[in-house]
Amino acid sequence: MIRNNDTISPYQLAMITIMTIISVEVFSLAAEAADELGTDGWLIIVILGIINIFAALVIIRLNSIFPGKTIAEYSQIIIGKVPGKVLTGLFAVYLIIVIAYVTRVFTEVVKMFLLFRTPTEVIMLSLVLVCTYTVRGGVECVARVNELVFPILFIPFFIVLIFGYPIMDFSNLLPVLQTPPEKILASIPRMIFSFGGIELALYYIGFMKEPGKAYKPLIISIIFILLFFVMITVFCIAAFGAKTVTKIIWPLAAYIRTVSLPGVFLERLDGVILSLWVLTVFTTIVSVLFIASYSISKAAGTKEQKQYVLPLVMIIYYLALQPQSLAELYEWGNLIFPYAVAAFMYVVPAALLLTAKLRKMGVKRNESD
Amino acid sequence: MGFLSNRKSGKDKKEKEMGKLINSKNVDENKRRLKERLKDCDDIVYKEFRVGEQQDLKFLLVYADGMSSSDMLNDAVLNALMVHAREVPPEAKEPGEELYKLVRYGGLPASELADKDNLEDAVLAILIGDAVLFIDTTEKCIVIGAKGWPMRGVSEPNTEALIRGPRDGFTETFRVNTALVRRRIRDSRLKLKQLRVGKRSFTDIGVMYIEDIVSPELLEEVFRRIDTIDIDAIIESGYIEQLIEDDYMSPFPQISVTERPDEVAASLYEGRVAILVDNSPFALIVPTTLNSLFQSPEDYYDRWYVASILRFIRYMASILSMVLPAAYIAVTSFHPGILPAKLVISMAAARQGIPFPVLIEAFIMEVTFELLREAGLRLPVPIGSAIGIVGGIVIGSAAVEAGIVSPIMVIIVAITAISSFSIPNYSLAVGFRMLRFLLMIFAGTMGLYGIMLGVLLILSHLVKLKSFGIPYMSPYVSFVGSDFKDTIVRVPTFLMAKRPVLLARDKIRLKNNRNLINRLEQEEGSDDKK
Numbered sequence: 001m002i003r004n005n006d007t008i009s010p011y012q013l014a015m016i017t018i019m020t021i022i023s024v025e026v027f028s029l030a031a032e033a034a035d036e037l038g039t040d041g042w043l044i045i046v047i048l049g050i051i052n053i054f055a056a057l058v059i060i061r062l063n064s065i066f067p068g069k070t071i072a073e074y075s076q077i078i079i080g081k082v083p084g085k086v087l088t089g090l091f092a093v094y095l096i097i098v099i100a101y102v103t104r105v106f107t108e109v110v111k112m113f114l115l116f117r118t119p120t121e122v123i124m125l126s127l128v129l130v131c132t133y134t135v136r137g138g139v140e141c142v143a144r145v146n147e148l149v150f151p152i153l154f155i156p157f158f159i160v161l162i163f164g165y166p167i168m169d170f171s172n173l174l175p176v177l178q179t180p181p182e183k184i185l186a187s188i189p190r191m192i193f194s195f196g197g198i199e200l201a202l203y204y205i206g207f208m209k210e211p212g213k214a215y216k217p218l219i220i221s222i223i224f225i226l227l228f229f230v231m232i233t234v235f236c237i238a239a240f241g242a243k244t245v246t247k248i249i250w251p252l253a254a255y256i257r258t259v260s261l262p263g264v265f266l267e268r269l270d271g272v273i274l275s276l277w278v279l280t281v282f283t284t285i286v287s288v289l290f291i292a293s294y295s296i297s298k299a300a301g302t303k304e305q306k307q308y309v310l311p312l313v314m315i316i317y318y319l320a321l322q323p324q325s326l327a328e329l330y331e332w333g334n335l336i337f338p339y340a341v342a343a344f345m346y347v348v349p350a351a352l353l354l355t356a357k358l359r360k361m362g363v364k365r366n367e368s369d
Numbered sequence: 370m371g372f373l374s375n376r377k378s379g380k381d382k383k384e385k386e387m388g389k390l391i392n393s394k395n396v397d398e399n400k401r402r403l404k405e406r407l408k409d410c411d412d413i414v415y416k417e418f419r420v421g422e423q424q425d426l427k428f429l430l431v432y433a434d435g436m437s438s439s440d441m442l443n444d445a446v447l448n449a450l451m452v453h454a455r456e457v458p459p460e461a462k463e464p465g466e467e468l469y470k471l472v473r474y475g476g477l478p479a480s481e482l483a484d485k486d487n488l489e490d491a492v493l494a495i496l497i498g499d500a501v502l503f504i505d506t507t508e509k510c511i512v513i514g515a516k517g518w519p520m521r522g523v524s525e526p527n528t529e530a531l532i533r534g535p536r537d538g539f540t541e542t543f544r545v546n547t548a549l550v551r552r553r554i555r556d557s558r559l560k561l562k563q564l565r566v567g568k569r570s571f572t573d574i575g576v577m578y579i580e581d582i583v584s585p586e587l588l589e590e591v592f593r594r595i596d597t598i599d600i601d602a603i604i605e606s607g608y609i610e611q612l613i614e615d616d617y618m619s620p621f622p623q624i625s626v627t628e629r630p631d632e633v634a635a636s637l638y639e640g641r642v643a644i645l646v647d648n649s650p651f652a653l654i655v656p657t658t659l660n661s662l663f664q665s666p667e668d669y670y671d672r673w674y675v676a677s678i679l680r681f682i683r684y685m686a687s688i689l690s691m692v693l694p695a696a697y698i699a700v701t702s703f704h705p706g707i708l709p710a711k712l713v714i715s716m717a718a719a720r721q722g723i724p725f726p727v728l729i730e731a732f733i734m735e736v737t738f739e740l741l742r743e744a745g746l747r748l749p750v751p752i753g754s755a756i757g758i759v760g761g762i763v764i765g766s767a768a769v770e771a772g773i774v775s776p777i778m779v780i781i782v783a784i785t786a787i788s789s790f791s792i793p794n795y796s797l798a799v800g801f802r803m804l805r806f807l808l809m810i811f812a813g814t815m816g817l818y819g820i821m822l823g824v825l826l827i828l829s830h831l832v833k834l835k836s837f838g839i840p841y842m843s844p845y846v847s848f849v850g851s852d853f854k855d856t857i858v859r860v861p862t863f864l865m866a867k868r869p870v871l872l873a874r875d876k877i878r879l880k881n882n883r884n885l886i887n888r889l890e891q892e893e894g895s896d897d898k899k
Contacts, residue, residue, distance in 0.1 A: 114817060114818050115818055118815060123815070123818070126815065126819075126822055127822065130822050130825050133826060133829055133830075134825075134833075141832050144832040145829055147845075267709045269707075271707045272707060275818055275820065275821045278822065278825070279821065282825050
């Protein structure tokens, strides 16, 4: 009545972006970075962050040609009805795979650190069903959950991270900048998934009243994530050393396990922090699941997205149970995501923007402004 | 024409079938009709009397005994017409319209008079507590406002006691309640729209708002929802609350209820709408947000840091009352590693020999506590304290000694209980108590992870919830800077310059006078130097 039901504010866009991008890969981020570049692991994150700022600029530019429209709507204008629907459908398939992957990784983390004997299926299904409840509330609900969860998650998390300083030895970060540039470039594909999620802005900017206001929140949130990732990588490498970090599956979890807060009677914080970490996985799944169901409803030409959520859960559940082990899971991830993320984050927006420019779309709109 | 007249007579017939009453010019006929309608209503008084030099003008006064003030009727009607009319005879040459006007405008020293020419309205007026005067030879009757039933005086509200603040509370009488609010808002823009809801009870409902502050959409929505109510009787404002609330499945109250006129007035100044219901000392305030349920009127009367600390304690209490038993269950049965080794050992030692899993143990104690609370509430005060002793000392320590529950569990339940009592809003506290059991089940099955899932479920629900179009979690989800001044921290009063942005239209409520005060001090200071 007083606030429209399907718009989000710039602040909410930033929260959605941050909370979507930061999810399970944070646990293994330091290991992967160190594995690729050793002590220079943080460098690849900085480079990826800068690349992604440009990707975000492309996305915003594309969206501002079609204010109030999501990619599911304007792709049908740019490349025609059927190809647009096919693209939207592919997008949905990609997002479903992302959810299945994230769910499975998180389930493994929970099994290792929190619930040792609980069946994988129970952990997975309970998480996805709670997400379903939220997604059925629509975009407004998704945005607000992201907004509320952000401080609940990050305030305790930063406190715990900083109190790890006694175990950190920054000489572990030396030597600096010893990696040849071609090796850095070669490592980009493997790390690309850690920033996966920016492509959701293709949709979420469409829910904003003024897409022009998307620049600030989107870029600030990418910088925030960039700094956060660098911080995690640097802390983990400083704490364990680059060689050891590569041997740990989830260095961040190991790092938190070693932290002890002075004066707080809790002895081991990994349980607490990992249960807080449910929040970020939850927000990731919620944001992605909403867009997946929205994409399917757009591809199918229906108005409501609600009814697609529960069937999607079945598919996600099935997909997530396919890998037999964690190693197989990561293998699959490394096989699919470098190409999929690159395609949907860089290639698709750039190609669409180019086509729209060549077809002189949105030019009139700009002139009338 | 024949068709038309047919239709008309048909209408008459229908009215008669439905028992509609039509006034007659004859008082006796009116009396007969009234008696027919109010058959077996022995509390209705029919006072017939004659006026005039020749005692030939027939009058009939009808009222419900006990509902109307007989002092007032004796004084304003009977005395005036029977005694004074004899001293100064009315100069009506002929009965009928002229006599009626004479009585209506000159004969009755009562402040509240109304004309009615429909017997149906007259019956309603009688049942509401007014008196109706019939005069022979005229069809009209006069309704005399003589409501005066026994009523409770204005007293301190029991459920919302404050240390500092006004001591008056609403009563069961609608008019008293509206007056208590009006006394606090002497503004012509304070509006009171009265409606009657209930096909049998004809309960008075007053919608109060300040015209230029309230948002028109909200007002429209309130009236629209009240209009949809079709019920036989409204006994208490809870009926209205449940019929117009947004989500009936939610454990959280979406309409706040208060006995305090000062709270109603403050809410009206914020741009909310109050609904007052006759026969109920509880006023409804819409829209309500979670944040507003944590506010107590005292927060604004006390100095700001006192209020802020109390707010913080209340928020903490609500979280504790919801999460504490669940956290205990999760930590003891899933993650003992979180706690220091010494504590774990002492906890394990305390649980030695207890036959139940922690979840069952917690349920036993929590249910026992709920039983005690409910029993204590229903009993008269002297016995109620006995329940406290039986519950707290006998059951608590006996249960521990018998080895049914561990002493730590008793402590947990006690802290939970105290926390849940420090939430200012009763129905909110009940909501948190219900959710506590949900979280306990989650914790018992999936540990801390389960608690987080439960919390996320609650959070998602809260985020979805709206009260009359306002997000229930605002301002936490709207991020309007000025609205944050009245959340966990209640900033100093002079800084609260704006009304809640989502609600109100006339935004500015005060001007910062701090610099004016300081300027005066500085000037005085410089005078001293001279």
